[in-house]
Structures are given as C-alpha cells and as structure tokens.
C-alpha cells in the first residue's frame with residue numbers, strides 16, 4: 001500500500017479532531033492527497049453502529065457486546081474506506097482506531113488486550129497505522145474545553161466516571177510506551193497551533209520528507 005495511515009488517539013477533548021483537520025490542511029498544502037475519517041464511524045453502516053454505541057439514552061451494552069460492535073464497525077470502515085484509500089496512495093488520517101478499543105474496552109473495560117487484538121485480526125486483518133499520535137492534555141484543559149463546547153451533554157462512554165477516564169489515559173500511555181516504533185506522545189497543552197507544530201515535527205521525524 002502506497003499511502004500512509006496516521007491515527008490520532010487520546011481522551012475526550014484532547015484535540016484529536018482539531019489536530020486531524022490542521023494536519024490534513026498542512027499535508028494538502030504539501031501536495032499530499034488526504035482523507036480524514038473517524039471511529040466509530042466512517043461508513044454509513046459504521047455510523048449506524050456508532051449511534052447504537054454512544055446513544056446516551058440507550059440501555060448500554062456488556063463489555064463483550066461493546067467490543068464486538070466496535071470491531072464490526074472498524075471492519076466495515078477498513079474494508080470500504082481505509083484500505084481502498086491507502087491502495088490509491090492517499091494518506092488516511094483517522095480520529096481514533098483500534099488503540100481506543102484497547103484503552104477503553106481493554107484493561108478496566110473488562111476485555112483482554114489479546115482478545116481486542118484477535119478481533120482486530122479477524123475483522124480488519126490486523127491493519128495497524130504507520131504512525132499513531134497520542135495527544136495528551138491535562139484534565140483541567142480538557143474539562144474546560146468540553147464544558148465550553150458541550151455544556152452538560154456527553155455521550156454514553158464520554159459520560160463515564162473520572163476514574164474510568166484516568167484509567168483510559170494510563171492505558172493509552174502504557175500502550176504507547178510498549179510500542180514506541182509506532183507511537184509518538186504529543187503534549188496537547190497550549191494553543192491548537194502549538195500542538196500542530198509538535199505534530200508536524202513528529203510526522204517529519206517518523207515518516208520522513210513529505211510530498
């Protein structure tokens with residue numbers, strides 16, 4: 001596959017979507033053909049699964065059912081959008097991917113990392129990004145950003161307890177430390193432009209000259 005696959009990971013409000021957009025603009029200015037997509041979602045079927053998973057009024061799912069739904073949404077997304085784009089030489093920027101399942105449903109979420117990765121192998125042929133940017137912003141920064149944007153409205157997973165989100169952050173950090181060849185940890189504090197500067201430095205460092 002000729003294109004590059006970059007994922008952005010981190011907790012709610014870390015700035016993933018903002019940074020995906022800024023990175024896409026910068027890459028396009030360098031002559032790279034880019035698509036920006038997200039998980040759960042990215043295809044009509046996967047967006048339907050997203051609605052089932054995140055509906056704050058929904059009954060909720062067992063950890064096992066939840067992990068299967070994320071894997072099913074991802075399988076469709078990989079088959080219909082991500083692989084075809086990479087095969088055409090496009091760069092794919094994806095807001096969350098399998099590492100979110102490992103961090104949220106794995107560990108504290110109740111499903112083993114080995115099981116999450118097995119489902120990923122079955123559903124998505126184990127596709128892994130060329131580069132994963134883990135954006136880490138402090139609790140006070142993210143709480144303020146989310147309050148300003150969402151008020152009291154959060155989705156079913158985003159609305160879980162603080163301890164759950166702290167465990168997710170630790171789990172992301174552990175995964176990144178164990179897979180240093182794929183991950184770069186990005187300081188998510190400061191202005192969006194400052195974070196973008198750190199991301200561009202990481203992309204050049206890991207993927208070489210662009211364009």
Ligand code: T5A
Nearest residue numbers: 012013014015016017018040100101104145157158191192
């Ligand atoms: N989930 C997902 C799982 O449990 N398992 C999985 O496998 C997957 C794929 C998805 C939910 O599903 C869970 C995780 C999530 O709970 P989502 O809405 O797609 O939900 O994801 P969130 O991470 O919740 O999305 P957010 O939009 O809340 O976070 P982002 O994308 O990290 O943040 P962003 O860029 O939208 O920024 C948030 C706000 O802050 C501002 C932005 O303008 C925006 O208003 N902002 C900044 N403000 C000041 N300084 C900066 N540097 C800023 N950067 C952004």
